[in-house]
Every structure is written in C-alpha cells, then in structure tokens.
Amino acid sequence: MDRYNFKISETKWQQEWEKRGSFEVTENSMRPKFFVLEMFPYPSGRIHMGHVRCYTIGDVVARYKRASGFNVLHPMGWDAFGLPAENAAFENNVHPAKWTRENISAMREQLKSMGLSYDWRRELSTCEPEYYRHEQKMFLDFLEAGLAYKRESWVNWDPVEQTVLANEQVIDGCGWRSGAPVVRRLLSQWFLKITEYADDLLESLSELDRWPDQVRLMQANWINRSEGATVNFALSGREDTLEVFTTRPDTLFGASFCAIAPNHPLALALSEDDPALAQFIDHCNRLGTSEAAIETVEKEGYLTSLTAQHPFSEDWELPVYVANFVLMEYGTGGIFGCPAHDQRDLDFARKYDLKVVPVVAPNGKETFEITDEAFVGDGKIINSKFLNGLDVDAGKQRAIEELERLGSGSSKISYRLRDWGVSRQRYWGCPVPIIHCSACGTVPVPEVDLPVTLPEDVDFIQSGNPLDRHPTWKFVKCPKCGEPAERETDTFDTFFESSWYFVQFGAQDQARRFSRSEADYWLPVDQYIGGIEHAILHLLYSRFFSRALTDCGYLNVKEPFAGLLTQGMVCHETYRDPTEVTGGWMFPEEVLRQSDGEFINRNSGAPVIAGRSEKMSKSKRNVVDPESIIRTYGADTARLFMLSDSPAARDLEWTDAGIEGAWRYTNRLWRMVAEPSDPIAPFRTAAPSKFDNHSKELLRKIHRTISDVSADFDAFRFNRAVARIRELTNALASFTGGGDDRAWTRRFGFEISAQLVAPVMPHLAEELWSILGHKTLLTDTPWPRADECFLSEETVTLAIQVNGKLRDTIELPVDVDSVIAEERALALESVARALDSATPRKVIVVPNKVINVVF
C-alpha cells in the first residue's frame, strides 16, 4: 500500500504556483476585489504554531474567495521593529538589524513551505527606510494638522540601569534586570490626538457588523464615554478651587471626602511645605505606571490640610485626601467620594472612618442602610434636600442645573480613552523626525531631508538608548536658522508601523509609497485575521490612523477592517521533571507517554509529571516546532489539523494523536483517488442518462456537502467544513460497484472532494486534480456550485415528545398537515405507553421538527 509523497508533491505545486504567478494580483481586474490579511508577525526567529494557525486560516479564506471569483489581495510582511531585537543585541552581542533581517529570511522560508497563497512581490518590512520614511512624513502631516503634540508624561524609570522600562520589564515593581524598585519619572513626549476621534471611534463600532461583538464591546468600554459633570469645590481659605469630574452628581449630598491624584498640581504644591506628604507622593510614585498595578494596590490616602466647600451647603466642609487610586490621566485628576454609592469610595471611607450617608434608596424602600456593599443601582433620592424623591437620572439633571445656577459646575462628557503617547526612548524603532534648536525650539525635519535613517553603527555595551551616545548622528544644523542643533533621539512606538502597513500592501511597487488610487481600490481590508490579544490597542490605533490619514488626504476610508476574525491560542500539555524544585519544564519531545497513561523521560525513563494544557510558550517549553511537523507530515496535514478540531475563535489543543489522525486522513483521501478500488469514468465523460438509487443518494450527498461546506467557509466554521468533507469521504469509501452511472458519480465525487478540500490542503488537492486527468490547475478552477434540485428532501424525521421527553421518532412527508401529524403521533404505541392512559391536555406541533404531547 502506497503512501502520499507530500515532499515531492508540495515542492512541485509550490514551484508551479510561483512559476505561473498564480497569486500575483493587480487592481486592473473585472472581478470584485477582496483583501484578506493576517496580522503580520514580529520576526522573533522561527514561526510558531500560533503563526501556523493564523496563516492557515487566512490562506483558506484567500483561496476560497479566489475560487469564488474575487480578485484577492493576500500579502505578507514583517512587523520588524521592537524590543526583543534590542534584548538580543544586549544578550548575544548581535546587532538588532542583523538579528531581525536574518530572522525574516528564516521565517520567510518557513512560511513558503506552508504553501500560502501570498503575492510575495508586495512583501514589506517595517524596519527598512523605504517603509518607515513614509510614516515620518505622516507624522509631520499630523503635526501640521494639529493631530500631534508634545507634553510631559510618566514613564517607568530604572534608577540603577538609568533607563526607561516597558511595563513588561517591571516585575513586582522592580526592574527586570537590576531588580531595583522602579520609580515614575516625567518625560517630554509626543502624543497623537486619538481623543479627537473618540466619539467617531465609538459610534462607528455599530457599523462594524462583521466584527465579533466581544471586540466591539471591549473597544466601547475602552473608550468609555461617560456623561457627568465637573464640580468646582471652593477651597477654604484659598483663592483657587478643586475641580472634579463625576458621573454621579445626583449623589453630591452623600459626599464625605474629596481626593486628588498624587501628581495633581495641588498635591505637588502642598508637598513643598509638607515633608510627610512629599514622602507619601514619593511612595505612590514607586508604583509602575500600568493601570493593573495602580488598581490592585491597597487603597491609601493622605489627609491634607485642605478642606473643600460643598457647593450645595454653606457650612459643609469636606476633607481632601491625596489618594493612590486617583488617576491624573482621567477626568480632572480629582474626585469627590460618595461611599454609599461607590464601592471603592466605601472601602476608602471604612478605612479612614468617614461618614457613609445613603442618598439613593432602592425603589420601594423608605429607609436604607449601607453595610459593606455600596448601592449602585437606580432608586429614589433621599437625604438630599431639593433632589429628594427624584430617580437617579432626573437627580443628575437637577443637580447639574443647580451647579450651573450657582456657577460651581457644568455638565461634561468625559472619556476614559487617553491620547496615544508614541515616544519611545529606544534604538530599534523609527526615528522621530524632529530637531531641537536652542533658538528655534522644536523644528520638524524638512520633507526633502527624509528619511531620517536609523544609524546602524551603534553599540549595546551600556544600557540606555545608543542613539544618545552616537558620536555624530544627532548633531545637525537647525533647518530654520542653520545654527548647531540636536536630533530627537526618541523613536516611535512600534504600534505606529502596524497602524498603516495594510495600506502599503496596496502598492504594486514596495520601493514607493502606496498611491491614492491603490488605496482607494483595495481598502478596506475585507477580512482581517489575528489574535484576540490585539482586540483593543492595535485595532483601535489602526482605526484612528485611517481617520487621521483620511483627514490628511492620504486615503478616503474611516474603517480599515470591514471584517474581523479573532483566533484563539494554540495550547499544549505541560511536562515537569518532579526532581526539580522550581522550573524543570520539559519539551514534549523529551517525554514519552506509556500505555498505562503515565509519562516518563524518553532518555532516562524517570517519571514525568504532566500538567494542564496552556498556551504554547518558550518559558514552559510546551512547544512543538512547526518546521519539524511540516518535515514529518507535510504542510497540508499540519494545515488540516490546525482547522479540523477546534473552531477558529477558540483555543486549540495540540496533540500528537490529532496530527496523526490528520495524517491518516491525508493518505486515505489520496489513496482513494490515486489507487481506486472501483472504476472511475474516464476524464470528461458525459453524464449518463440514468442513475440507480445508490448513485442518486450519493449525488444528493455530494451536492449537500458542496452547499454545507460553502456555508461553513463563509462563516469561518472550518472545523465543521472539515467534518462535512470527511463525511463525504466516508460516503465515497463505502460506495462500491462499477456501472457507468456509478463510475461517473464516483469521479464526480472525487473531483468535488478535491475542490472542497483545496483551500485547506492545496497541494494534495492539486495532486488529486492532476491524477484525475486535469491539465489545468485546480487553483484556477472556479468553486463548485450545488445543484438546488439535489438539496430538497421528500421526507423528514420528526421527534415525538410526551411532556417534553423524547419517546419516539416518525418519518413524515415534508410540510405534512399538522392535523395528520398529530393523529400519527397519538396513534403511536410508544406515546400511549408514556401517556399511561392519561388524556392529552394539548398537543404542540412544530412543522418538520417536533410534536409534543402534553398531559
């Protein structure tokens, strides 16, 4: 019994597609366009299973759409700037540029071995000046349009390494290398005005009907538009006021304190004469800048000497705290606390023994006490003078009216979304095209001087940004006055590159920027595919960029991604050597599963502990190398397994048994066509005039499969599509006999099988197509269409229930009269037994589905 030789076949068809330029596209086509894009990879060194999964999904969509008559753009590129290259430079003394470019070459070869239908002519790499020069121009345009500005903002600072740390590099409040406690530090940095588009970014979410609801909801919550009010508290004995933002002005009569952020100007001013406060602020600043760190830390406050005057009551004074949970970045950097109706305020009040006065009672309750849970629901306002008796919404409105009348506040819409800080104090990124002149200030690099190229003659011996230490690079003449000046040594956040790369794929020639007509033709991306972990930042930044680029005349599209598919992670069981106290993680290939289900070390025979399945990661060593899988089983089998077991959106568990099963199927399908045990009609035989019942039944199955698989691909239900194709294979395998009608039907079934499986296993499908006698490529063959007249059934099986429990099934003609159906059901012996001589009270007949006899 022969086996499918995937090595020969896969190489052959990959070469054939390349020779013919099968996947090269232009915008000059009579076919409608379809832009399929997978999130481009960071070139970390080698592809991992997550890449294989994502790019397999994208390739199925691209090939399916291509066969379905679309002019498909399906490109690939490299998100090539970023921190890991600098870490590699630091650890292995290899230049980030060399490391990155070598990784790209290696990964490109790996991707090519998967047989992905990319137009490789459009490949781009974000670390090359031909790419990033365009974003330097974009930045200058943003500056001109008022969409970029500079201000001070906080970073994590490692006092030992004397360098800025990414949040990822802060572990338990300490620098990852030095172990020294991290402090916050203010730096002057560039920001992009994403908040200018906050409303539009929020409202347009409703138009993104081919995005997962989950992602739209996450984005909406991230932007978080909230209607409320600003309230100005007069400060006793001072001229200035304390401005706070609140979404609950209706609860003002329940206020028991005010709190400001540790870095609020008022707090900083007070700390000059208050060493204890200065110490408290210092203590707060020892926390990293991440929201998770701030929100999970124990709530602490420092009571200042300030007192705030309640706007609605002459002699009501509130204490003012500096509190570690108040964010300077949100609202005004100050709050008023109403413990009865906000859980965090309640916790704070309990800790510092502040009053808790309920001012909203749940509907139907006259009196109301708060114990350890704040009441945040709707109700009637109490204890609040002129607000009493109103509901929450009316109370908000009335309170704002009163604030406005008193001149101590007004209604205000606030967003949680903050402007995007794009400055990074790092080497391996796109240089910010700005020159600092002592006379002229901040001067943009003139367009003719672009690109500002990243110098490659740098060293990584010291920590910090090597651009700062470069002997010549930053010293330039001021473009305005000609006097000596200095380049900005910050680079852009790498999200900058990934916010517009999809547009650049439209350019036929990657040596130049995309043209307006190319962008107009290809955008938006019709189907975008990537990990759920990018649900907020990358997607939101890209949506902002499209708007900003549209406003600057580059494009005319607000929403860059019309369809979005977020795929789950690839997971694997973890293994540990029990003799190791910490770590001891083992690679799957070091472990052997015995017949009793226990695991042992493949070499030593020592026992191994198997842990639960987790996302494949280098640190836990629960990784399987795609290259070795492709070498052992071929790309098609790897692709099949990636799609067959789990829905795309869910996590996928890698198992050896699973890939083995996929490999068996690959061979089974190949053998069925290449070494058929029953006759096949010759190539291009006309259909016989008559079919026997078996052939008719199989024809129905074939057409039903075409219909189902097409619907499954349309809805990205790849696992179900694979199951349907396997069912067809099973039906073909048990279809024997050799008359003309059967031989013809068998050929038809084989051809359809090859066509349906082609998006998933393109090499095998091409091989089968060729074996079946075709001289043209399956890749250039239109998607099959199901013949409607084979899809309708004459009878249907109905479930017969008694009191909702299944008792029987009956076969009835489709759309049979309800009265007849009911009679047939009641006549059943099984129904009579279940009724046990009781009289049916009513009978519910759902046509073609179920009959429920209720007694």
Added chain:
RNA sequence: GCCCGCUUGGCGGAAUUGGUAGACGCAAGGGACUUAAAAUCCCUUGUCCGAAAGGACGUCCGAGUUCGAGUCUCGGAGCGGGCACCA
C-alpha cells in the same frame, strides 16, 4: 481591581431562529487481514439499572422563564485574554 470571553462523553468538538444532545475526529475495547508487526478495513463505546424490551439520569453549580433550555434571564464557581512602553 476593572473590562471581555470560555465551561457539552475518557479527550477535541457538533447541535441554523429555543425543538431528536453527542455529527466528525481522537482514545479505548473487540474482530478481519498478516508467519509476526506496522498499515488498512469492520464492529462497539455518555452514565446508571436491565438478559432484553425498555427506563432513569445527563451540557460547570444554583434558581427562573417555557409545552420544550446546551441555547434565553438572574446569581455563583473555575479557567483564560486585555488593562495604554511585549507584540
């Protein structure tokens, strides 16, 4: 801490709008072929009671809506993603 998900046999999963729970695959057990093994093919397989017919139970847990709930509502548990300088 906050936001968003997920949870169905021994395992991955299937189940159009609420209408026959377990498609398809994996694993396991039995059989055929073989000197033998591998490969391949056939059969069985949610749990429990029963010789069988048949019956009871069963979709993370607890309530609810409904003739009928894996699916809808409320409450809870466990696991995962994100939290603005990882990408």
